[in-house]
Amino acid sequence: MPGHRSKSSEKHADGGGAKPLRRDPYEVLGVSRNSTDQEIKTAYRKMALKYHPDKNANDPKAADMFKEVTFSYNILSDPDKRRQFDTAGFEAVESDNQELELDLSSLGAVNTMFAALFSKLGVPIKTTVSATVLEEALNGVVTIRPLPLGQFISRRVEKQCAHFYSVTITEEEAQAGFVCRVHSSDKSKFKLLYFDQEENGGLSLALQEDCAKTGKVTSAGMFFLGFPVYRLDQTMNSISAAKDPDTSFFRKLEGFQPCELTELKAGTHVFAVYGDNFFKSANYTIEALCAAPFSEEKENLRNIEAQILSKRAEISKFETEYREVLAQFTEMTSRYANEMQEIDELLKQRNEIHAAYTVAPLKRSSSKSRNKSSSNEAKEEGQTKEKRNTRERPKKKRWYNIHLRVDKRKAC
Structure with missing residues (x-):
């Protein structure tokens, strides 16, 4: 075409x-x-x-x-x-x-180090599943372990490798809904994968969910509940949005998109946990659950996601209003600064005109002459006080001026 x-x-x-x-x-x-x-x-x-x-x-x-x-x-x-x-x-x-998705297995050691560095700095780098893993699954040469409903398995998967699990559900369990969740308390990076079974016995990748940090763990989940369930791609437009906090806010819900599959049929289904770390293996715990005991959670999820969709539509309209008000605010703050500068300049000119109304210019004495005159005045004042104190002080009698009386009638 x-x-x-x-x-x-x-x-x-x-x-x-x-x-x-x-x-x-x-x-x-x-x-x-x-x-x-x-x-x-x-x-x-x-x-x-x-x-x-x-x-x-x-x-x-x-x-x-x-x-x-x-x-x-x-x-x-x-x-x-x-x-x-x-x-x-x-x-x-x-x-x-x-943005292109990167296959870590195809990168050299140097490129992998740079990719890991950017990831640590918060730059989102999308990665894809290794072609080796996909080809082995397509040829049907992977080892598949059974995963019983209502139980969990904890293991460690090497980087760019995958562990495959099979889950068998009945017709009743399929109608009630099915959930597969993986989490890592070590905050390891991984992908949760779902495979379709081909006629030749091979497996083809149908869904993948990247893990995300939720509190103190990284987790990923697939929810087949019989109604549209949404996933949030947090890396969508994140690089461009990081340049502007406002853009980051208004684009936050753009990656909120419906999952391709809403329910599973009765039978056996294959999931896999793929180690998506750059250098080290990933520790994880996987569990498969029937959603029948979680009727309240199903209804809450449906309501919350409906509110998120409504909020996404509101934010889209709010962005237009916000941009208009922000432009007006920027214009007002710029005018405010200009007006303040003009007022200060006019007041300065006014003060200069006031100061011009004088005949004799003010004489400015140096600091030395001021200090000298003040010291002379202090000296003269001290001498005057000393003379005044001298006049007013009473005369004291000395011991050798004491008059001694002698009685001549008595013999010595």
Whole structure:
């Protein structure tokens, strides 16, 4: 089918820019414009596995094709971006800022260290499941352990490896709802995976959920409750949003999207825990539960997610009002600063005019002359006080001026 070309792409094709011409994402994935999300996802996984760097280590064309396939899927897997692309092409989806998913097993040691550093600094880096794991699952050569309902299993999975589990549910349990949860008290990074069973006995990846920090643990869960359950992709637009706190707030709920599957049929289902750490293994605990005893939790979840959807619509409208008021506030604060500066300048000029009303200029004596005059005055004042005290002081008799009387009538 003919490729969808935007205006910017036509300019680049005419030699007006350095960017290469991008192909229509529908054409890249080999799907039609009315394809379902599941059809797009299936096409992407087949092509990603075909052109994965693990299988084409010395083929640069395959590496470019893998990037193009991933780039196209990032557009078509997001309902908003897909709608924007269908309306206005690549320009509408901000193609320069698209994030690619990284396969850690295909990175060298140096690149892995840089990726780990960025992750520690809070820069979200999306990772994908290793092609080796996907290929082994597709060929049916993985070891699958049984996971009984209502029980948990704690294990350690190596980086870029996966542990597979099978869960069998009855018709009654399927109607009541089913939940699979994984958590790590060590805050290890992992993915929870769900696989469809192929006719040849192999397994194809159908769903994946990245772990997220919730309190003192990292956790991920899949909820098949018979009604639409939503997942929150916290990395969506997070890099661009980190540049502006306001944008971070208004984009916080953009990644709140419905899960592809809402219920499971009776039978055996396969889940896996994938070690997504950069350098070390991941400790985890997995459990499978029937939702029958959790009727109150099911109703609360339905109500809370309905409120979140309503809040997302309100925030979208509130953003427009907020931006308008913020622009007015910025204008007012700028005017406030200018008005204050002008008032201070006018008062300064007024004081200078007041000071000009004088005939004789003020004589300013130096500090030395002031100190000298003050010391002379103090000296003169001290001498005056001393003279005054001398006049007023009474004369004291000395012992040698004492008059001694002698009686001459008595003999000595």
